[in-house]
Amino acid sequence: MISKNAKVLVVDDDNDVLVAVKMLLKPEVKEVVTEKNPERILSILSKDKFDVILLDMNYKSALNTGNEGFFWLKKILEKDKEAVVIMITAYGDVELAVRSLKEGATDFILKPWRNDKMLATIADAYQKSQNKSKKQVSVEVKENHAPAPKEGFSFSELIGNSEVMMDVRKKIEKVAPTDANVLILGENGTGKELIARALHKFSLRADKPFVSVDLGSLTDTLFESELFGHKKGAYTDAKEDRVGRIETASGGTLFLDEIGNIAMPHQAKLLTVLQNRQVTRLGTNKPVDIDIRLICATNMPIYEMATQNKFRKDLIYRVNTVEITLPPLRQRGDDIIVLAEHFAGIYAKKYNKPVPQFEEATIKKLKQYSWHGNVRELQHAVERAVIMAERSVLRPDDFVFTHFEATPEVVSAGDALRLDEMEKNTILRVIEKHQGNITKAARELGITRTALYRRLEKHDI
Numbered sequence: 001m002i003s004k005n006a007k008v009l010v011v012d013d014d015n016d017v018l019v020a021v022k023m024l025l026k027p028e029v030k031e032v033v034t035e036k037n038p039e040r041i042l043s044i045l046s047k048d049k050f051d052v053i054l055l056d057m058n059y060k061s062a063l064n065t066g067n068e069g070f071f072w073l074k075k076i077l078e079k080d081k082e083a084v085v086i087m088i089t090a091y092g093d094v095e096l097a098v099r100s101l102k103e104g105a106t107d108f109i110l111k112p113w114r115n116d117k118m119l120a121t122i123a124d125a126y127q128k129s130q131n132k133s134k135k136q137v138s139v140e141v142k143e144n145h146a147p148a149p150k151e152g153f154s155f156s157e158l159i160g161n162s163e164v165m166m167d168v169r170k171k172i173e174k175v176a177p178t179d180a181n182v183l184i185l186g187e188n189g190t191g192k193e194l195i196a197r198a199l200h201k202f203s204l205r206a207d208k209p210f211v212s213v214d215l216g217s218l219t220d221t222l223f224e225s226e227l228f229g230h231k232k233g234a235y236t237d238a239k240e241d242r243v244g245r246i247e248t249a250s251g252g253t254l255f256l257d258e259i260g261n262i263a264m265p266h267q268a269k270l271l272t273v274l275q276n277r278q279v280t281r282l283g284t285n286k287p288v289d290i291d292i293r294l295i296c297a298t299n300m301p302i303y304e305m306a307t308q309n310k311f312r313k314d315l316i317y318r319v320n321t322v323e324i325t326l327p328p329l330r331q332r333g334d335d336i337i338v339l340a341e342h343f344a345g346i347y348a349k350k351y352n353k354p355v356p357q358f359e360e361a362t363i364k365k366l367k368q369y370s371w372h373g374n375v376r377e378l379q380h381a382v383e384r385a386v387i388m389a390e391r392s393v394l395r396p397d398d399f400v401f402t403h404f405e406a407t408p409e410v411v412s413a414g415d416a417l418r419l420d421e422m423e424k425n426t427i428l429r430v431i432e433k434h435q436g437n438i439t440k441a442a443r444e445l446g447i448t449r450t451a452l453y454r455r456l457e458k459h460d461i
């Protein structure tokens with residue numbers, strides 16, 4: 001249900017689209033105004049107010065820059081920064097649509113659309129417009145406009161109920177069916193590859209190949225032949241023709257892991273391939289067209305690297321249409337326990353043992369530990385505990401950590417001094433990294449801002 005009070009403006013130069021949307025929306029809303037000519041948007045908006053604006057991305061008649069929708073979105077938001085705009089876009093223009101979300105559009109709809117999905121998206125957008133106007137005018141208007149239920153998203157391998165994981169799931173649901181390039185950021189073992197696979201699994205390319213390349217493990221000499229392929233004899237070790245990984249991924253998804261680790265000259269070559277959407281095998285001069293959805297991941301601070309000219313900015317812009325950041329496990333609260341129980345179930349089955357319980361003290365220990373190896377480290381720790389445990393209740397001693405374990409009860413006075421110093425140095429380093437931004441530093445350290453301020457005071461920083 002949208003709302004019988006809703007007023008919707010639809011702008012598209014395709015008459016068929018206007019007619020179809022009008023027929024669909026008329027019984028659902030108060031008023032639908034359609035407009036073929038985007039040049040008229042601003043004059044329409046100066047006479048009338050709309051709860052939701054549906055805006056096409058491309059207009060045949062206008063200057064063909066490929067992103068007129070983007071231009072008009074800006075104009076609309078300049079006029080009314082609270083305007084709720086849904087972009088209508090063809091499948092191939094998805095990257096632009098996703099970028100428009102960054103620029104302030106509320107949502108987008110892909111052409112051809114499913115009517116139920118279109119109605120649900122408009123209902124959501126209408127709800128947003130009401131929340132925005134409620135914020136502006138403090139008059140309480142009670143209305144029955146519950147958002148329409150959306151299709152459920154289930155990805156049972158992706159465990160975690162923390163707010164961030166919920167957000168990640170929502171993002172996957174939204175972005176997966178598009179062809180938008182995705183950049184996944186996060187420390188080692190936070191689940192970047194798992195997310196990349198989820199994006200592929202829920203994309204329109206799901207039955208095509210998912211090709212994963214660990215760029216960090218490629219030597220300089222292997223980089224090009226592995227990615228671009230080669231012709232027999234192209235260089236000494238090229239004993240036969242080889243299809244590169246990019247070509248193998250054509251039609252499907254290419255996952256480039258550890259993109260932060262590639263050398264500058266290779267960055268330039270990769271950028272050329274991505275820009276031209278063509279790849280040329282070494283030893284040939286015949287470019288081959290490629291059709292890939294690109295997902296990249298890194299644990300490196302590539303934005304910082306770009307400011308130091310260690311990573312190409314233009315390559316970042318090419319790969320980061322949508323960004324998903326996975327926070328470290330230590331910042332995901334109870335997810336640690338949910339994941340530990342999940343892995344305990346898996347390994348109990350694998351090793352033919354009863355599914356173990358976790359003692360309270362064990363839960364406390366797991367939650368306190370820093371998990372620098374993130375989910376991967378937790379997974380291995382639980383596997384080891386399940387194998388080694390003598391009973392079906394896991395006790396703190398069943399978990400032996402390889403990393404430095406900050407358990408205040410067991411440190412001696414000398415250790416405590418060292419700990420203090422390490423804490424101070426870590427805080428200074430992280431604050432410096434974030435150029436004094438306390439919110440960002442606190443987030444990275446896995447503590448609240450207040451807790452960080454307390455520590456600043458304690459260390460006289």
Ligand SMILES: Nc1ncnc2c1ncn2[C@@H]1O[C@H](COP(=O)(O)OP(=O)(O)OP(=O)(O)O)[C@@H](O)[C@H]1O
Binds near residue numbers: 160189191195257379
């Ligand atoms: N949310 C999660 N739910 C269940 N399993 C997870 C989750 N996140 C990560 N894992 C598991 O943890 C392990 C590490 O995940 P993954 O390889 O995706 O991490 P990564 O960030 O790509 O690591 P790296 O940076 O080292 O390449 C995998 O076995 C993965 O299945």
